[in-house]
Amino acid sequence: MTSGSSKVRWGILGTGAIAERFLHGLRAVPDAEAVAVGSRDQSTADRFADRWDIPRRHGSYQALAEDDDVDVVYVATPHSAHHDATVMCLEAGRGVLCEKPLALDAAQAGAMVETARRNGRFLMEGMWTRFAPAMIEAVRLVGSGAIGRVRTLTADIGWRADYDPASRLFSPALGGGALLDLGVYPVALASAFLGEPAGIDARAEFAPTGVDSQVAITLTGNGGEVALLLASIETDLPARAVISGTEGRIEIEEWFNPTSLTLVPRGGEPRVLSFPRRANGFEYEAAAVTELVRAGAQESPRMPWAESLRVADVLDRIRSLTG
Missing domain, CATH: 3.30.360.10 (Dihydrodipicolinate Reductase; domain 2)
Known part of the structure; x- marks a missing residue:
């Protein structure tokens, strides 16, 4: 976070249904605000931003990654784009909450974790169930x-x-x-x-x-x-x-x-x-990541890197068994 900023500033990478659901939860987190959205198309970014009253709208994922007014990015793309989008954001200096699964396979997941470690940035797989x-x-x-x-x-x-x-x-x-x-x-x-x-x-x-x-x-x-x-x-x-x-x-x-x-x-x-919800369930994950980013953490104790890597490895082994 930049010095003096009162809220953790979120960017939303992707404009599909999961991004909408996450934003609904994020709105229930007092210390967080969505300040930017990135899409592969400018008109899509504009429509999404208008719907959610987000001030900064980018017509490419790269532009969002390079937005210095963003502290942490929620990667809400299809699974196949998780690795590239996450690595891009981490390399540009953003923290990342990447929707599950973290990657297509354990090799990609390992590369994402290594990028976060090398750049000293926050990274977490969006396993929202853990935070309920x-x-x-x-x-x-x-x-x-x-x-x-x-x-x-x-x-x-x-x-x-x-x-x-x-x-x-x-x-x-x-x-x-x-x-x-x-x-x-x-x-x-x-x-x-x-x-x-x-x-x-x-x-x-x-x-x-x-x-x-x-x-x-x-x-x-x-x-x-x-x-x-x-x-x-x-x-x-x-x-x-x-x-x-x-x-x-x-x-x-x-x-x-x-x-x-x-x-x-x-x-x-x-x-x-x-345990009644405050919003739709995503608010607990969003609140946890907001506090971790504010504290300068690199990973979550509730969903640490080692856990995501273990799950990715098990998924690989399951796919090798099922063909």
Whole structure:
């Protein structure tokens, strides 16, 4: 941040639906403001900026990256552009919050982290689920021994997408498929609670374009823990996660953006804990990054570089198994 600036100044790189959702959350963060937007087309940038009352609008990603009135950039492009856009912004001196998945593969993710390290800039993968108060409480409960020793984790996520070979979900060139778009969430969830997997098994079904449309994943931990994960762009799934231990379990509905959890102790009565949102759920991630950038941090303790690299490696290994 520049000396004397009262708010952390955000730039938005990309003008799609995810950028709109992030801005809705960002508006609920008092110490943050969106000051600039970048698009590949000037007219698109202008329309987006008018809609969100953003003063600076750039007709190229490069121009946004070089805007010295921006402290941190939210990269909201399709997956295939994450690496290049992030590296460009980091090299230009901006911090970056890059939408998940951080990159198409572990090699790209490693290069992005190395660029952030070399330039002394902030970088975080946009794993917004990690910052939801309900998920933070789930981590605290597990760490406190509330459900004993974790033995299993189940999580699914999916919704039916109309088939369009040119869309980002079904286009190989845009990094499409259920695993990268949705499966990254349960893989990251398993990583948060089980750590580095000792074993991985996976099966997938494929769309006509060749991207995976459904993927089923089994991860095993070093202590015999088992995670069963499912992601789909063919059907609407319940979006339910259950973390089970030797002394109880935690159930989370709509776990990717939760507002409550249920603690079910072994032999005891279930207890529901509620965490109403202030906006749409993105505000927690936006607030955390805002404070980290203000403090001059390079990475987040809740979603550190090592964690993103581990998740990227697991995704690579899953794809090698599914073909």
